[in-house]
Amino acid sequence: MILAWLILIPMAAGLVATTAGARRPLLSRWVALAAMAVDLAIAVGLWANSGQPVRFEAAWIPAIGASFSLYLDGLSLLLVLLTSVMGLLAVLASWRGIAHRVGLFHFYLLGLLAGVMGIFLARDLLLFYAFWEVMLVPLYFLIAIWGGPRRARASIKLFLFTQLGGLFMLLAILGLYFVHGQVDGDYTFNYDRLLNTPMAESTAFALMLGFFAAFAVKLPAVPVHTWLTDAHEQSPISGGVDLTGLVIKVGAYGLLRYVVGLFPEAALGHFATFAMVLGVVGILYGGVLAFSQSDLKRLVAYSSISHMGFVLLGVFAWNTLALQGVVMLLLASGIATGSLFILIGMIHDRTGQRNLAQLGGLWDMLPRTGGLFLFFALAAMGLPMLMGFVGEILVLVGTFGVSPTFAILATGGLIVSVIYALWVVQAVFQGPRAAKLSAPVRDVSPREWAMLGATVVITVWLGLFPMCVLCTSAPALRSIQKTAPANPLPTGSVRAELRVQQGGQP
Amino acid sequence: MSGHDLLPLLPLIALAGGAVVVLVALTIRRSHALVFALTLVTLATAMGMLFVAARFGGYPNALLTVDCTALYFIGLILGASFVVAMLSQGYLRRQSARPEEFYILLLLATLGAGVLVASTHFASFFLGLEILSVSLYSLVAYRRSRRALEAGVKYLVLAGTSSAFLLLGMAFIYSQTGTMELGRLSLHFDGAVHLVMFAGLALVMVAVGFKLALVPFHLWTPDVYQGAPAPVSAFIATVSKGAVLALLLRYAGALDLFSNHAVMVMFAVLAILSMFTGNLLAVRQNNVKRLLAYSSISHLGYLLVALIAGGPRATVAVGFYLGAYFVTTLGAFGVVTVLSTADSDADSLTLYRGLFYRRPALAAVLTVMLLSLGGIPLTAGFVGKFLVLRAGAGAGAALWALSIVLVVSSVIGLYYYLRVIVVMCAQHPHEKTSLIPAPQGDVPRGAVTGPVAPAAAIALTVLTAGLIFLGVWPGPLIDLIAQLM
Numbered sequence: 001m002i003l004a005w006l007i008l009i010p011m012a013a014g015l016v017a018t019t020a021g022a023r024r025p026l027l028s029r030w031v032a033l034a035a036m037a038v039d040l041a042i043a044v045g046l047w048a049n050s051g052q053p054v055r056f057e058a059a060w061i062p063a064i065g066a067s068f069s070l071y072l073d074g075l076s077l078l079l080v081l082l083t084s085v086m087g088l089l090a091v092l093a094s095w096r097g098i099a100h101r102v103g104l105f106h107f108y109l110l111g112l113l114a115g116v117m118g119i120f121l122a123r124d125l126l127l128f129y130a131f132w133e134v135m136l137v138p139l140y141f142l143i144a145i146w147g148g149p150r151r152a153r154a155s156i157k158l159f160l161f162t163q164l165g166g167l168f169m170l171l172a173i174l175g176l177y178f179v180h181g182q183v184d185g186d187y188t189f190n191y192d193r194l195l196n197t198p199m200a201e202s203t204a205f206a207l208m209l210g211f212f213a214a215f216a217v218k219l220p221a222v223p224v225h226t227w228l229t230d231a232h233e234q235s236p237i238s239g240g241v242d243l244t245g246l247v248i249k250v251g252a253y254g255l256l257r258y259v260v261g262l263f264p265e266a267a268l269g270h271f272a273t274f275a276m277v278l279g280v281v282g283i284l285y286g287g288v289l290a291f292s293q294s295d296l297k298r299l300v301a302y303s304s305i306s307h308m309g310f311v312l313l314g315v316f317a318w319n320t321l322a323l324q325g326v327v328m329l330l331l332a333s334g335i336a337t338g339s340l341f342i343l344i345g346m347i348h349d350r351t352g353q354r355n356l357a358q359l360g361g362l363w364d365m366l367p368r369t370g371g372l373f374l375f376f377a378l379a380a381m382g383l384p385m386l387m388g389f390v391g392e393i394l395v396l397v398g399t400f401g402v403s404p405t406f407a408i409l410a411t412g413g414l415i416v417s418v419i420y421a422l423w424v425v426q427a428v429f430q431g432p433r434a435a436k437l438s439a440p441v442r443d444v445s446p447r448e449w450a451m452l453g454a455t456v457v458i459t460v461w462l463g464l465f466p467m468c469v470l471c472t473s474a475p476a477l478r479s480i481q482k483t484a485p486a487n488p489l490p491t492g493s494v495r496a497e498l499r500v501q502q503g504g505q506p
Numbered sequence: 507m508s509g510h511d512l513l514p515l516l517p518l519i520a521l522a523g524g525a526v527v528v529l530v531a532l533t534i535r536r537s538h539a540l541v542f543a544l545t546l547v548t549l550a551t552a553m554g555m556l557f558v559a560a561r562f563g564g565y566p567n568a569l570l571t572v573d574c575t576a577l578y579f580i581g582l583i584l585g586a587s588f589v590v591a592m593l594s595q596g597y598l599r600r601q602s603a604r605p606e607e608f609y610i611l612l613l614l615a616t617l618g619a620g621v622l623v624a625s626t627h628f629a630s631f632f633l634g635l636e637i638l639s640v641s642l643y644s645l646v647a648y649r650r651s652r653r654a655l656e657a658g659v660k661y662l663v664l665a666g667t668s669s670a671f672l673l674l675g676m677a678f679i680y681s682q683t684g685t686m687e688l689g690r691l692s693l694h695f696d697g698a699v700h701l702v703m704f705a706g707l708a709l710v711m712v713a714v715g716f717k718l719a720l721v722p723f724h725l726w727t728p729d730v731y732q733g734a735p736a737p738v739s740a741f742i743a744t745v746s747k748g749a750v751l752a753l754l755l756r757y758a759g760a761l762d763l764f765s766n767h768a769v770m771v772m773f774a775v776l777a778i779l780s781m782f783t784g785n786l787l788a789v790r791q792n793n794v795k796r797l798l799a800y801s802s803i804s805h806l807g808y809l810l811v812a813l814i815a816g817g818p819r820a821t822v823a824v825g826f827y828l829g830a831y832f833v834t835t836l837g838a839f840g841v842v843t844v845l846s847t848a849d850s851d852a853d854s855l856t857l858y859r860g861l862f863y864r865r866p867a868l869a870a871v872l873t874v875m876l877l878s879l880g881g882i883p884l885t886a887g888f889v890g891k892f893l894v895l896r897a898g899a900g901a902g903a904a905l906w907a908l909s910i911v912l913v914v915s916s917v918i919g920l921y922y923y924l925r926v927i928v929v930m931c932a933q934h935p936h937e938k939t940s941l942i943p944a945p946q947g948d949v950p951r952g953a954v955t956g957p958v959a960p961a962a963a964i965a966l967t968v969l970t971a972g973l974i975f976l977g978v979w980p981g982p983l984i985d986l987i988a989q990l991m
């Protein structure tokens with residue numbers, strides 16, 4: 001039941017916020033904040049009690065075999081934690097920024113968060129698809145109503161890309177439903193019963209491609225990434241709410257649980273090589289294009305694409321280290337990108353600019369903002385002792401055992417990310433002052449300190465002590481890997497780490 | 507025919523009696539409120555009679571059969587007419603000088619549709635079709651503006667032609683089989699089909715295709731929907747199509763029509779053409795009623811996919827999808843009705859610009875209806891589309907091609923539904939984007955700004971609530987349909 005509360009609390013709070021917000025906008029903000037704080041508390045409580053996976057089952061449409069089943073293991077728990085933290089940041093970041101139709105904004109924001117929670121918790125394929133769409137509609141409205149000047153085009157593009165992928169996934173879900181039903185006589189959408197359904201190789205490949213289409217669009221993998229850059233750019237700027245950052249994590253989660261989890265032989269054969277190529281292309285292309293951007297938000301969007309390239313590479317390398325790295329990278333990218341967005345919002349509030357050509361020399365007026373921006377640029381780039389480094393190094397070491405070539409090419413991405421990270425800090429904060437500040441200007445307000453301070457602490461703590469995260473995700477990843485043969489492991493001193501993790505394959 | 511035989515026919519008798527009562531009431535005293543109340547009472551009585559017929563239902567005679575399938579669809583039709591009547595009340599009060607005859611024609615059209623759903627014989631098929639069509643000729647031209655008269659004459663000529671085709675087709679089939687009863691035709695479908703028989707079937711399908719607005723018999727649809735009063739467009743889109751589809755569902759199943767390869771290919775081509783043409787033609791539309799007309803063409807294409815699949819899953823899918831489609835279409839046209847003025851209907855897209863800020867409740871209703879038409883979960887439209895895909899996916903390799911076409915054309919469809927929503931969210935009158943048509947003047951002309959008529963408000967609220975309820979908790983309705991059919 002506790003799992004159902006994780007989803008129901010944001011939904012109920014959304015309804016309260018929209019009815020209260022018409023007359024008292026401040027009330028709707030507090031309701032939203034309270035809802036996300038309660039969700040975070042529940043998630044932390046579940047983490048403290050971690051051990052066995054938690055389940056919840058209720059009947060939904062028995063006539064077609066769909067049930068309302070929820071399931072929380074280590075992987076889902078970490079992503080639920082990430083979502084509640086990012087949700088809290090989103091509510092705090094928009095506190096002063098969104099002034100128009102506040103109740104409705106929080107309705108959509110909480111609906112989006114409920115949808116994302118549902119995706120991470122769903123154990124029934126039809127329920128998963130329903131939450132996929134529930135996540136999409138509020139995101140569309142958030143950008144279409146509160147977004148930037150070209151929001152109409154960006155929001156429609158976001159919707160159509162995701163929907164096309166989602167509909168191919170629906171066809172694949174139906175295909176799996178029928179294949180399983182014809183073998184077993186048991187027509188069901190339940191994930192546990194659909195695991196390991198025997199089927200022909202070509203059928204498995206076709207179904208896997210259907211799922212892959214949806215998650216590749218959401219990730220986003222390189223040829224279908226254009227929706228993200230537009231959506232990121234046209235996201236509501238005041239306050240800097242990282243909306244798209246909330247949703248791209250579901251792509252990686254889907255790849256782990258559904259693409260490789262349900263169809264291991266089809267996904268890990270020759271297709272894995274193709275997917276790893278896409279990953280490497282994403283890393284390098286995202287990095288190079290980030291460097292060439294003049295708009296701060298597009299730059300962060302491309303750096304997101306670059307991180308997700310690492311994730312794609314790690315998932316299809318499919319050994320313990322790489323998968324642990326993927327989980328760490330998801331958390332790191334979410335926190336770092338979210339914080340960078342908040343900082344871009346802060347810069348925009350104070351200067352009215354987010355174009356690099358019109359910014360510069362802000363350090364002497366905004367030293368603390370500059371310091372924080374430098375910190376998160378380094379975190380995004382993967383500086384050791386910070387969270388991002390742990391993720392990237394695990395992915396690279398894991399990939400090296402499978403394919404040294406890809407690992408070497410991916411390491412090139414690390415160099416590119418250093419270049420654009422330092423470049424952006426220099427362009428915004430150093431050099432001659434190009435921006436006009438609306439005086440008097442406050443460096444970092446207490447609310448902003450609260451948000452960014454928390455994320456700084458998380459980034460440093462998980463960078464120095466990543467084992468608490470890695471131990472939580474290890475059993476979950478191990479059980480997913482049980483359905484699929486592991487790729488060969490790297491040799492050498494890394495074996496010691498494997499034994500320590502207790503998650504390694506013998 | 508004993509009294510006992512009349513019991514299953516009570517819903518239809520109630521409708522006919524109600525129409526006569528309203529006619530007589532008109533001669534005594536001409537009052538819009540009285541006629542409106544009598545119409546609602548008639549429709550409610552007919553719905554109540556459905557339960558009586560359910561207990562005593564059966565086969566009253568060779569012309570009509572009132573079994574569970576017929577009762578379900580008659581129930582849907584009666585509900586749709588009830589909603590159309592409620593939506594029309596406020597509309598007619600603003601628009602027409604003599605609104606009372608509208609309700610009589612509405613009741614007669616509903617009667618025709620009911621006869622069509624329950625028919626088992628060519629004679630009752632034709633009779634029901636003609637009662638429905640003739641009532642619609644006058645309803646379409648009711649406003650007597652140039653556009654409405656043009657639409658009415660267009661509909662008259664084309665429907666008359668399709669009725670002629672229907673009669674010739676029936677004659678050919680009779681000449682080959684010697685029987686006019688629809689149930690007896692199955693004997694003549696296995697093995698090679700005689701050319702005359704096939705020609706007869708094709709001619710009957712022309713008439714059916716016209717009424718269902720399938721491509722290439724769809725050319726009348728956008729013009730008639732645009733010219734007719736908005737509630738009448740709602741009626742044509744729902745009741746008129748639904749009745750013919752129910753008939754097709756019953757006999758496609760009973761005659762095992764789609765086991766004949768040529769027939770299946772013919773219908774598959776019609777379905778693919780309808781899905782693509784309907785969605786592609788709607789993409790550039792700036793007129794909301796024409797947009798909804800094209801979208802209804804594509805929705806009938808989706809329904810045909812389920813029909814072709816066949817089997818018990820397909821029957822459930824068609825029953826549920828039709829119900830969801832009724833609710834959605836009535837809701838969308840309902841919003842258009844409420845926004846219309848005495849001079850003209852609210853069909854231009856520029857009138858909807860910024861509707862979200864001017865009239866948020868109506869914009870919210872239209873948004874939910876459009877999302878349901880697009881097939882987004884948590885709405886009944888998604889469950890319907892999912893059931894159709896399920897029927898298609900489980901029926902063999904040939905249907906997979908149709909399912910993929912359905913998926914791709916759904917995404918095309920989403921584009922124009924989203925475009926309307928974007929227009930409603932547009933904030934400034936002169937916002938520059940190529941997606942939104944440029945407005946003429948500062949304030950949108952012609953949109954009604956006063957309060958919504960209570961009957962229409964109740965109808966729209968019930969429709970929206972029902973749509974979301976069916977989207978989240980479709981189980982009971984699916985079980986009911988599976989039981990009835």
